[in-house]
Amino acid sequence: xxxxxxxxxxxxxxxxxxxxxxxxxxxxxxxxxxxxxxxxxxxxxxxxxxxxxxxxxxxxxxxxxxxxxxxxxxxxxxxxxxxxxxxxxxxxxxxxxxxxxxxxxxxxxxxxxxxxxxxxxxxxxxxxxxxxxxxxxxxxxxxxxxxxxxxxxxxxxxxxxxxxxxxxxxxxxxxxxxxxxxxxxxxxxxxxxxxxxxxxxxxxxxxxxxxxxxxxxxxxxxxxxxxxxxxxxxxxxxxxxxxxxxxxxxxxxxxxxxxxxxxxxxxxxxxxxxxxxxxxxxxxxxxxxxxxxxxxxxxxxxxxxxxxxxxxxxxxxxxxxxxxxxxxxxxxxxxxxxxxxxxxxxxxxxxxxxxxxxxxxxxxxxxxxxxxxxxxxxxxxxxxxxxxxxxxxxxxxxxxxxxxxx
Numbered sequence: 098x099x100x101x102x103x104x105x106x107x108x109x110x111x112x113x114x115x116x117x118x119x120x121x122x123x124x125x126x127x128x129x130x131x132x133x134x135x136x137x138x139x140x141x142x143x144x145x146x147x148x149x150x151x152x153x154x155x156x157x158x159x160x161x162x163x164x165x166x167x168x169x170x171x172x173x174x175x176x177x178x179x180x181x182x183x184x185x186x187x188x189x190x191x192x193x194x195x196x197x198x199x200x201x202x203x204x205x206x207x208x209x210x211x212x213x214x215x216x217x218x219x220x221x222x223x224x225x226x227x228x229x230x231x232x233x234x235x236x237x238x239x240x241x242x243x244x245x246x247x248x249x250x251x252x253x254x255x256x257x258x259x260x261x262x263x264x265x266x267x268x269x270x271x272x273x274x275x276x277x278x279x280x281x282x283x284x285x286x287x288x289x290x291x292x293x294x295x296x297x298x299x300x301x302x303x304x305x306x307x308x309x310x311x312x313x314x315x316x317x318x319x320x321x322x323x324x325x326x327x328x329x330x331x332x333x334x335x336x337x338x339x340x341x342x343x344x345x346x347x348x349x350x351x352x353x354x355x356x357x358x359x360x361x362x363x364x365x366x367x368x369x370x371x372x373x374x375x376x377x378x379x380x381x382x383x384x385x386x387x388x389x390x391x392x393x394x395x396x397x398x399x400x401x402x403x404x405x406x407x408x409x410x411x412x413x414x415x416x417x418x419x420x421x422x423x424x425x426x427x428x429x430x431x432x433x434x435x436x437x438x439x440x441x442x443x444x445x446x447x448x449x450x451x452x453x454x455x456x457x458x459x460x461x462x463x464x465x466x467x468x469x470x471x472x473x474x475x476x477x478x479x480x481x482x483x484x485x486x487x488x489x490x491x492x493x494x495x496x497x498x499x500x501x502x503x
Contacts, residue, residue: 128296173344217285304351384408414494
């Protein structure tokens with residue numbers, strides 16, 4: 098019996114010592130509408146989803162509300178990076194970029210962990226690193242990306258201009274090859290792969306065979322990265338979360354985007370990991386990707402940073418979603434939907450927005466509510482006099498936040 102106990106203990110020891118390391122990579126395929134990706138049923142993207150899930154999501158914030166956000170490329174990347182909308186991250190277009198770095202990107206979160214987290218960026222557009230992530234800037238804590246493959250958009254010698262902007266497709270070819278090679282060799286803990294040309298193909302030809310052709314070619318580029326991930330999982334003690342998405346949809350004819358039509362706002366997410374009920378609750382958003390990766394990788398996020406995130410994780414626990422405000426005289430009713438009827442919630446409020454400028458907001462605990470509660474009425478007379486309030490509903494599995502202006 099003693100020998101059996103010792104053998105069992107040895108097995109447990111081996112399991113502990115050789116626990117698999119979690120890593121994540123997300124891929125943005127620029128400007129591909131959900132109906133197009135579904136019609137083409139792109140092989141690599143849907144092979145990834147066969148291991149986990151595929152679902153439609155949205156971008157653009159809330160129509161007609163404070164978070165309404167243009168459906169433009171760099172804005173979409175930043176929605177994902179920060180898990181916030183334009184009213185917070187302050188990226189309002191593709192030019193004259195002025196991010197508010199107080200809203201941390203997932204790369205800042207990664208570099209603030211108590212452990213060493215290696216990061217990788219494989220990008221056809223250099224501004225993703227130098228501006229949106231803000232590598233090396235004082236405002237981002239001088240964060241550095243460990244493995245960088247970009248700059249092709251500034252390399253005219255090796256990537257001369259071509260008809261129909263096909264030099265941009267050449268960037269993507271190089272980017273996907275670099276990403277696959279680096280993932281096989283370096284295996285960063287957190288990586289971003291950015292593929293650009295599909296957006297150009299849509300702008301140039303709109304809906305049609307040409308656009309379809311280059312969406313399928315982008316899927317082949319995704320396949321390179323996916324094959325590298327599968328190689329790592331097969332040969333190393335690693336489990337990888339892969340997320341493939343797009344930053345925005347397109348207008349009816351496929352040429353443009355930027356507005357709030359349903360097709361422009363509708364995006365999609367493909368992932369290889371199990372998902373929770375939020376993934377199919379009808380409120381899945383591009384802002385949910387960074388919280389999901391953060392949870393998968395076990396990142397610790399300071400409360401002040403976390404409570405500013407507009408997204409919620411689609412992996413692990415999810416208790417509540419879809420927070421709304423209903424004002425009436427000097428009261429505001431907070432209403433939310435329940436995903437887990439056994440989860441209690443706590444309601445908080447702040448009467449300032451100092452976080453936006455690098456300060457802190459003092460949250461007041463208003464109430465602890467029993468499981469199954471889906472609304473709470475706030476009497477504004479009980480809060481400091483202000484024309485602006487932040488509300489947070491916190492549960493064991495996630496939080497929701499919402500701004501309110503009188």
